[in-house]
Amino acid sequence: MLRITRRTKRLICLVTLLLLAPAARPLFVDSGNPYFTLTPEKVGTAAVGTPEERILAALDAIRAGKMADARATVDALLHEHPNYRLAHLLSADLYAMRAMPLDTIGGGADAAFAEKLADLRKEALVRMNYRNMPTPPNLLPANILRFDEQQKFAVLVDAETSRLYLFSNDNGVPKMVKDHYVTVGKLGIGKQYEGDQRTPIGVYFVNNHLSRPALDKTYGALADLYGVGAWPISYPNEWDKSKKKTGHGIWLHGSPAATYSRPPQASNGCVVLTNEEMLDVAQYLDIGRTPVIVTPKVEWLTREQWQTRHEQASQTITQWKTAWESLDNEQYLNFYGNDFVSGEGQNITSWRTQKSAVNASKKWSKIELTELSIFAVTGGEKTQMVATFVQDYRSNNLDNKMRKRQYWHNEAGNWKLSWEGNASN
Incomplete structure (x- = not known):
């Protein structure tokens, strides 16, 4: 007689139950409900263009309810730039919106990351604001009034809109080449002292290039903060020094490897671009010659307005030169404001006394100005005009040639002069 063990009996019972049991159904879906259909997610069309254009296209698609297009655009962007944090946030939002509506960017994220979320929202906002209020192509900046003939390009940073503009010298007229989103200081603009985490306002010049290998050698692991490299600018300039402003190491530079772009206010005072955009701008930078104008707000002019402003600025310098050349003390010294300080530290009183004595010893003088450039800072408490030129001075008892800078x-x-002296770069 065949003996069946206890273990074999249990196995027979289990198989019998499986054969007789009804087919299992999904726990959360009633497939018999005529109103329910299980359909795959639609495949969207990814937007094309620059990373900024595509992040804005994704935001537009979300607001228009075109979630498939938004998903396709964000996925394509993250495939190319896996460290783009704003794109990651939008990706998370798209998943969250499958379960609930969101009132704002990052609405489904943990409140513990409130500060980082606020930074990313600011980045999205400044990018959208710029796109919604683009600079008309026929307007010119009041900040670039005259190029030196040897200056091929100028960099203009609008701190209010977190935007960097690159202009070429088109027969003396600024012509926009391109523009990019940038990051400025954590505490904004108006640098006063070392470590205040503000970006300086003024007219500066690119005075060096620190390649990534050079940065690695000097800073080690900290070099990653500067991305593909750094281009130092001439802060503090002559005006900054006369106002006792301190600090150093203000650069144009790239971004760390861990992030594609940084929030609008996140640097220690530098102007920061994405790595690819920094390399794009770098090809136009001429060490020692390219101006970098950092202004609270760019003033945009029509072509006719710009031409008038250009002529007025040039005439101001010419009139100053003519008055000095003519040995007319009253007319000449009228160009100097009450707050004037010379490069040697003289105030207006001692300056008037010295210049009156010097001019009294002259029988004639002849002054020639060449390589004249004029740039301006606008949007702050006072508009500042900065003129740089080579001055060739000749008289009956003195011949002198120098590179001079004036702050008006x-x-x-x-227009009144506030500072005048040797150009430090």
Whole structure:
């Protein structure tokens, strides 16, 4: 007689139950419900263009309810730039919106990351604001009034809109080449002292290039903060020094490897671009010659307005030169404001005394100005005009040639000199 063990009996019972049991159904879906259909997610069309254009296209698609297109665009962007944090946030939002509506970017994220979320929202906002208010192509900046003939390009940073503009010298007229989103200081603009985490306002010049290998050698692991490299600018300039401003190491530079772009206010005072955009701008930078104008807000002019402003600025310098050349003390010294300080530290009183004595010893003088450039800082408390030129001075008892810089400020509609002396770069 065949003996069946206890283990064999249990196995027979289990098989019998499986054969007789009804087919299992999904726990959360009633497939018999005529109103339910299980359909795959639609495949969207990814937007094309620059990373900024595509991140904005994704935001537009979300607002228009075209989630498939938004998903396709964000996925394509992250495939190319896996460290783009704003794109990652949008990707997370798209998943969250399958379960619930969101009132804002990052609405489904953990509140513990409030500060980082606020930074990413600011980045999205400044990018959208710029796109919604683009600079008309026929407008020119009041900040670039005259190029030196040897200056091929100028960099203009609008701190209010977190935007960097690159202009070429088109027969003396600024012509926009391109523009990019940038990051400025954590505490904004108006640098005063070392470590205040603000970006300086003023007219500066690119004065060096620190390649990534050079940065690695000097800073080690900290070099990653500067991305593909750094291009130092001439802060503090002559005006900054006269105002006792301190600090150093203000650079144009790239971004760390861990992030594609940084929030609008995140640097220690530098102007920061994405790595690919920094390399794009770098090809136009001429060491020692390219101006970098950092202004609170760019003033945009029509072509006719710009031409008038250009002529007025050039005439101001010419009139100053003519008055000095003519040995007319009263007319000449009228160009100097009450707050004037010379490169040697003289105030307006001692300057007037010295210049009156010097001019009294002259029988004649002849002054020639060449390589003249004029740039301006606008949007702050006072508009500042910065003129740089080579001055060739000749008289009956002195011949002197120097590179000079002047800082002018507008007082009640009249330009007055606030600083004058040797150009430090």
